[in-house]
Amino acid sequence: MSSAPAHLPPAVLMQGVVKRFPGVQANDGVDLRVLKGEIHTLLGENGAGKTTLMKILAGFYQPDAGDIQINGRRVVLASPKEAFAQGIGMIHQHFQLVGNLTVSENIILGLPGPFRLDRAQLETRVQALAETYGFDIDVRARIWELSVGEQQRVEILRMLFRNVEVLIMDEPTAVLAPQEIERLFGIMRRLKEEDKSVIFITHKLEEVLEISDYITVLRRGKVMSTVRPDKLRQDRLVSTELARMMVGREVILEVGKQPQEARGELLRLVRLSVRGDRGEVAVKDMSFQLAAGEIFAVLGVAGNGQRELVEALAGLRPVQGGQAFLMGRPLAEDRAALAYVPEDRLHRGSIPAMTLAENMALTRRREYTAGPLLNHRRILDDTRRLIEAFHVMAPGPETLARQLSGGNLQKLILAREFARQPALLIAEQPTRGLDIGATEEVWQALLRQRRQGGVLLVSGDLKEVLSLADRVLVIFRGQAMDIIDLNRDQNLDRIGPLMAGLKIGT
Amino acid sequence: MRISLQKRSRQPWWFGSLVVLTGVLVALVFVGLLFMWVGVNPWQAYLEILRGAFGSADNFSEVLVRATPILLCGLAVGLAGRMLIWNIGAEGQLVLGAMAGSAVGLFASPHLPGILVLPAMLLAAFAGGGLWGLVPGLLKARLKVNEIITSLMLNYVAILWLEHLYFGPWRDPAGRGFPGTALFPKVACLPRFWGTRIHLGFFVALAAMVVIWFLLSRTRWGFEIRAVGAGPEAARYAGIPINRHIIWVMLISGGLAGLAGIGEAAGIHLRLQQGLAAGNGYVGIIAAWLARLHPFWIGVIALLLGALAVGGDQLQIVTQVPSAISLVLEGAILFCVLAAQVIKDYRLVLKRGPRP
Numbered sequence: 001m002s003s004a005p006a007h008l009p010p011a012v013l014m015q016g017v018v019k020r021f022p023g024v025q026a027n028d029g030v031d032l033r034v035l036k037g038e039i040h041t042l043l044g045e046n047g048a049g050k051t052t053l054m055k056i057l058a059g060f061y062q063p064d065a066g067d068i069q070i071n072g073r074r075v076v077l078a079s080p081k082e083a084f085a086q087g088i089g090m091i092h093q094h095f096q097l098v099g100n101l102t103v104s105e106n107i108i109l110g111l112p113g114p115f116r117l118d119r120a121q122l123e124t125r126v127q128a129l130a131e132t133y134g135f136d137i138d139v140r141a142r143i144w145e146l147s148v149g150e151q152q153r154v155e156i157l158r159m160l161f162r163n164v165e166v167l168i169m170d171e172p173t174a175v176l177a178p179q180e181i182e183r184l185f186g187i188m189r190r191l192k193e194e195d196k197s198v199i200f201i202t203h204k205l206e207e208v209l210e211i212s213d214y215i216t217v218l219r220r221g222k223v224m225s226t227v228r229p230d231k232l233r234q235d236r237l238v239s240t241e242l243a244r245m246m247v248g249r250e251v252i253l254e255v256g257k258q259p260q261e262a263r264g265e266l267l268r269l270v271r272l273s274v275r276g277d278r279g280e281v282a283v284k285d286m287s288f289q290l291a292a293g294e295i296f297a298v299l300g301v302a303g304n305g306q307r308e309l310v311e312a313l314a315g316l317r318p319v320q321g322g323q324a325f326l327m328g329r330p331l332a333e334d335r336a337a338l339a340y341v342p343e344d345r346l347h348r349g350s351i352p353a354m355t356l357a358e359n360m361a362l363t364r365r366r367e368y369t370a371g372p373l374l375n376h377r378r379i380l381d382d383t384r385r386l387i388e389a390f391h392v393m394a395p396g397p398e399t400l401a402r403q404l405s406g407g408n409l410q411k412l413i414l415a416r417e418f419a420r421q422p423a424l425l426i427a428e429q430p431t432r433g434l435d436i437g438a439t440e441e442v443w444q445a446l447l448r449q450r451r452q453g454g455v456l457l458v459s460g461d462l463k464e465v466l467s468l469a470d471r472v473l474v475i476f477r478g479q480a481m482d483i484i485d486l487n488r489d490q491n492l493d494r495i496g497p498l499m500a501g502l503k504i505g506t
Numbered sequence: 507m508r509i510s511l512q513k514r515s516r517q518p519w520w521f522g523s524l525v526v527l528t529g530v531l532v533a534l535v536f537v538g539l540l541f542m543w544v545g546v547n548p549w550q551a552y553l554e555i556l557r558g559a560f561g562s563a564d565n566f567s568e569v570l571v572r573a574t575p576i577l578l579c580g581l582a583v584g585l586a587g588r589m590l591i592w593n594i595g596a597e598g599q600l601v602l603g604a605m606a607g608s609a610v611g612l613f614a615s616p617h618l619p620g621i622l623v624l625p626a627m628l629l630a631a632f633a634g635g636g637l638w639g640l641v642p643g644l645l646k647a648r649l650k651v652n653e654i655i656t657s658l659m660l661n662y663v664a665i666l667w668l669e670h671l672y673f674g675p676w677r678d679p680a681g682r683g684f685p686g687t688a689l690f691p692k693v694a695c696l697p698r699f700w701g702t703r704i705h706l707g708f709f710v711a712l713a714a715m716v717v718i719w720f721l722l723s724r725t726r727w728g729f730e731i732r733a734v735g736a737g738p739e740a741a742r743y744a745g746i747p748i749n750r751h752i753i754w755v756m757l758i759s760g761g762l763a764g765l766a767g768i769g770e771a772a773g774i775h776l777r778l779q780q781g782l783a784a785g786n787g788y789v790g791i792i793a794a795w796l797a798r799l800h801p802f803w804i805g806v807i808a809l810l811l812g813a814l815a816v817g818g819d820q821l822q823i824v825t826q827v828p829s830a831i832s833l834v835l836e837g838a839i840l841f842c843v844l845a846a847q848v849i850k851d852y853r854l855v856l857k858r859g860p861r862p
Contacts, residue, residue, distance in 0.1 A: 078855065316742060335745070342743060351737030362733060362744045369726045376724075 009072030011036045011166055011197045012057065012088075017066035019052050019221075026052040027063070028221035034166065034214075037195040039188055041208045044218035044435070050201050051093070053218070054168045057199075058090035059083030070166075081110075087165030091155045091172060093406070093433055094346065099144040106143060107158045130157055133187055145278050147303025149180050156187060167191060168199045171433045173207055176460060179499065180301060185211050257447060257468065259487065262291035266424050266454040267313075267331075271322035274305070274312040274478075282308035284478045285322065292423070295446060295455040297469035299462070301499055305478035306458045307343075310428050313456075314340040327423060339363070339422035341413055343429040343458075345406070349413040352402035356394060357383040359401045360416050367420075382419070390415040391441060407438030414445050423453040430457070431464060443468060462495070474498040522850050529846030533838035540834065546825050555832070558820020559813035565820070567702035571774070573812030575600065577711040578766035579790025580797065580804040581718050582639075582759040587799045588722060589735040589755055595642060595657025596763040597787025598664035599635035603764020604771040605668060606634025608778050611694030611771075612676070612687060623693045627768055628710070635764015636757040638664060643756025647749035653756070665783045672778045686779030696773040707769025712805075714762055719801040731755060763787060792840050811836060 012034040019027040026049045034040045042050045055061045057068065059077040068075055070086045077083045080090075097106050104119075104126040126139045135153050143151060152172060159167050173181045188198050188211060202208060208215060209229045217224040267290040276282035283305045290296040300306055311317035313324060315335055324331040326338060342348040350359045357376075360383040361368055368375050368382075383397035390411045394404055401409060410430065417425060427446060431439040446468060449455050459465050465472055466486065474481040474495060481498040538548035559569050579596040586593040593599075607627040615623045641660060645651035671687075678688040696706040722728035734741040734748050741748060766786060771778055793811055797803030818832025 314743070315745070340743070344739075347737065347739045348743045349740065351733060351740045353736045354733070358729070358733070361729065362740060365726050365729060365744075372725045372727060374724065374726050374729055 008036060009069070010034060011038070011071060012199075013067075013069040013072075014053070014057065015067045015069075017053060017056060017068070018064045019049075019056060019061060020064055021052075025221050027056070027066075030066070030218070030221070030223055032216060032223075033226075034197050034199060036165075036197055037192050038213045039192055039198045039200060039211055041212040041215045042199065042201045042218060043208060043215055048218040048435075049221040050218050051170055052221075054090055054170060054199065054201065057083070057166075058088055058168055060090075084162055084164070087163065088168070089159040089162055089164035089166070090168040091152070091159065091170065093170045095148075095151050095155055097143045097151055097154060100142060102140050102142055103137060103146075103154050103157075104139045106154060107161050109158075111162070126157065126161070129160060133157075133160065133190060134183075145276075147307075149176050149302040152176070152184075164196070166197045166199065168201075170201045172200070173202055176302060180460075181207065260293050260450065260470075262470070263293040264291060266290050266292045266327060267456065268325045268328075269322070270325070272309075272312065272319060272324055273321035274308045274317060275320050276305075276308050281320070282478050283312065286475075286478075286480055287322075288473055288480065288483065290424070290454050290456060292454050293450060294470040295450050295457050295468050297457040297459060297465040297472045298475060299459060299465050299472050299495070299499065300475040302460050304475050306428075306460075306475065308478070309475075310340070310342075310426055310456075310458055313338070313426060314342075337423040338426065339417035339420050339424070340426045341410075341417050341428060341430055343432060345409050345413055350401045350409060353400065355398050355400055356387065356392075356404075356412060357397040359412065360386065360397070363416060364420055386415040386419060387412070390445070407434045410434060411438065411441060414442060418445065418449065421452065422449075424456060425449045425453065426456045426458070428458045429460065431459075431461065439464075476501040525846045525850045526843055529842040529849075530839055532846075533835065533842040536838050536842075537831070537835045540831070541827070544827060546827055551821060551825060551827065554821045554824050555814070555817030558817040561820075564702065565816060567700070567704050568816045569809065569812045570708055571703045571705075571812075572815045573808040574705075574708045574711050574773075575766035575770055575786040576789050576793050576811050577805055577808035578707075578714060578762050578769070579787050580793030580808050581711075581714055581790075581801060582762040582766075582787075583790045584794035584797065584799045584801065584804050585718055585722075585731075585762070586755055586759045587735075587794055589731045589751060590738065591643075591646070591752060591755060591759075592654045593639065593642075593657050593756065593759050594654055594791065595639065595660050595760070595787070596766075596790045597783055597785065598657070598661035599638045599760040599763035600767035600770070600787050601661075601664040601668050601783050602638040602767070603631035603635035603761070604767030604778060604782055605664075605671065606764065607631030607768030608687065608690070608771050611690045615691055615694045620693045624696065624706070627694060627772060628765065631764045631768030632761035633764070635767060636761035639756040639758075639760020639763070640753065643753045643760075646756075647752040661783075661787070668778065668782065669780075672780075676778065678777070684779075687777045689777050690772055694772060695776055696769065698773070703774060705769065705773030707765070707773045710765055710769065714765065715801050715805050718762075722801065727751075727754075763790070766790075789836075792836065796840060796843060 010033050012032065014030060014032040017027050017030045030049065030053055032053065042054070044050050052061065056063050057077070059080040059082050062078065068077060070088070075086055077086065077088070083089070098109065101109070104123045107126050108122060123139045130137050130139065135157060137150060137153055137157070143154065146154070172184060176184060188200070191198055200211065212229050214226060215229060216226045269287050271285045271287055272283060273281060273285055274283040286309065288296075298306055298309065308317060312319050313331065315332070319332070326334070331338070346352060351362065357379045361374065361379050365374065368379050380397045386392075387394055387397065392404070392408050392411045392415065394408060401412070404412065414430070425446070430446065431442050434442065443464075446455050446457065457465065457469060470485070470487055472484045472486060472495070474484070476499065481501070482494070484495065534552065538552070541548040541551045558565060560566055579600060582596045582599065583593050607630045610627045610630045611623070614626065618626060638660060639657070642651070642653040642656035645656050646653045673685050676687045678684065678686060680688065698705045722732060730741070730746045731751055733744065733746060734751060738748070767782070770782055770786075775782065789811055793804050793807045797807045814832045814836055818829040818835070821827055821831065822829040
């Protein structure tokens with residue numbers, strides 16, 4: 001048990017919670033018990049019902065059956081507002097921030113207050129709160145200017161501003177680099193010290209073991225078990241054990257990467273410079289070469305120019321200086337041989353309101369065109385085939401993309417970009433928020449691409465990079481720190497300092 | 507006591523239609539109360555509207571006449587709406603189309619072979635409306651100027667320009683001061699059918715409806731337009747040339763409204779005169795959104811709105827209630843159906859007790 005006295009009622013008690021969606025039983029009689037001052041982790045595959053359960057607790061969904069008690073009192077949480085009133089706040093996987101407003105404006109959004117907005121006073125209060133928790137954030141910055149990691153801190157700050165007692169975080173670490181995760185855990189431990197409860201959804205097992213007091217494993221809408229990590233910690237096979245509990249089958253975490261000869265230059269960057277949203281230099285004089293037959297990783301803490309670099313290569317952001325060549329020809333002239341799997345799979349990689357077939361045609365529409373016409377039958381057949389080949393869990397090609405879970409959507413996008421048979425595939429945070437099963441499939445797909453061409457992998461997940469990449473470029477503040485050849489150089493201690501901007505004599 | 511909205515999770519297939527029909531019913535009840543207030547039996551009033559619109563083949567032909575410009579303007583607004591472009595300027599594009607087509611009909615027709623006059627007029631009308639739509643389109647694509655403002659403002663420019671023409675240089679010298687151009691020569695009038703006022707423009711509108719549907723649902727161009735509307739960021743990612751599409755869509759959108767204009771001028775009034783800009787461009791916005799931007803539904807809605815207008819005229823004749831009541835009814839229906847679409851997706855929950 002945690003530090004709270006045993007006689008106190010649990011902060012959250014959910015009993016027999018049932019939630020159905022058309023065609024899906026998302027929660028099927030779920031029990032959850034979270035004490036005050038406890039960090040409780042929800043584990044499970046994509047689509048296991050973790051997010052649904054938490055959205056019920058945060059007042060976004062109404063359960064079809066079941067009971068919720070907060071501090072021993074039965075409550076009905078009919079809206080997020082009412083959940084807030086009970087001290088429950090949720091940070092979603094997709095942040096709920098208004099891009100054009102400043103940090104402090106976002107924090108008071110939806111709160112009652114006087115008609116006149118006292119900006120100076122507000123900013124002082126937000127700044128003070130931020131400093132209390134050791135957040136380094138400019139309260140006057142506009143959200144769109146911030147990196148994903150910074151935006152997450154704004155979300156946490158927003159919850160703290162509302163005095164939440166139970167903080168729900170849906171995959172908060174998926175976007176963060178190792179240092180940032182440590183910082184987040186620091187915050188979580190502070191919350192715990194103040195007797196607040198944290199419910200934490202994640203797929204990363206090491207994190208679970210490091211931070212959790214209790215772990216609840218969900219599968220297909222049901223609780224498989226509730227365990228304490230301190231017991232599991234002694235077990236050498238902890239990771240496999242938990243992984244098996246989640247997915248319900250043995251998962252091999254080794255990717256089985258075969259050594260492979262690099263086959264000649266694919267992508268070459270010559271002193272490439274790109275500006276960020278605020279006009280600042282986001283990528284500065286970046287040069288590197290990527291060969292066919294290798295996975296080349298760009299590793300760095302979020303917000304150090306990765307996004308701008310990828311957008312420039314994909315043609316979504318103007319290049320400020322320097323040049324990029326794909327197979328010897330200027331990239332700006334012809335991007336046909338380049339495919340890009342974006343980090344934002346919901347709004348950049350796909351169109352939620354369109355069908356899977358239409359999404360499949362999004363980047364491949366030229367292949368399906370005869371004269372001015374689209375060949376719908378071929379699109380449908382192709383989609384059906386790819387859904388099967390990539391194990392996308394979907395009723396059929398006419399399903400709307402918004403109905404897919406994150407992992408399935410990612411597999412669909414990968415299937416689409418693969419089908420274009422690109423020479424170079426850019427994969428941006430390709431396994432962010434995916435469960436182990438889906439992550440493994442994505443990794444295998446990237447290794448297949450390595451056989452056919454090259455991969456530029458942009459990731460903040462050190463483990464992913466070390467498992468997959470042949471070479472790693474560490475970037476810091478838009479500059480290339482160093483390139484490490486993982487096939488030769490096993491001295492990985494350098495990577496951490498490099499990510500933090502420290503260049504130690506090599 | 508307070509009200510909150512909750513998203514509905516499950517609903518049977520007929521639920522949506524039922525809610526929308528209920529919305530229409532609520533609007534009818536509301537306007538019925540209005541009838542009672544002005545001392546008219548609502549049953550009789552609605553009966554007269556129905557009789558006026560559908561009472562005879564002749565009456566119904568007028569419904570189709572009224573529906574023609576609404577359909578074309580609805581398609582104009584709807585096509586742009588599919589890629590999230592708000593063309594509020596169909597009214598002005600209609601006027602420009604009428605002007606350009608009329609210029610051909612009035613001044614160029616003697617120099618053209620008879621068989622080419624009508625095609626040339628339609629083409630000119632399409633081009634005139636299209637160019638007027640192109641202005642906000644280019645401004646949006648090149649300079650990111652908000653198309654709602656520019657297209658709306660150009661309506662006033664177009665209407666004033668039209669007035670200048672028929673009050674000034676184009677005024678009929680034999681018209682004894684009547685503000686309008688001379689009647690079109692016979693070759694420049696759109697043919698009418700079956701002894702009614704149904705003119706060639708009606709069939710042009712039907713054809714346009716099918717063409718727009720085909721473009722949107724069967725061609726790559728239409729797919730790209732829909733993709734831009736449904737997911738602008740994904741469309742940019744997929745390399746869809748958004749700005750080029752904005753320009754083409756506004757050209758075609760304006761062209762459709764322009765066809766509505768020449769239909770009214772050369773099919774109904776047979777000259778340019780006051781009353782050409784009768785608000786069809788705005789009614790088109792209503793039609794497009796009630797139809798949720800689907801071409802065939804725009805056709806259905808245009809027919810109903812036409813029926814309402816004709817029925818309103820009949821009502822005025824019989825009961826002396828101003829025919830403007832049909833505009834009130836139109837507004838009430840729009841309001842209630844849009845509200846119903848919210849109710850379709852959300853459940854209203856009444857709650858007792860103080861705010862938390």
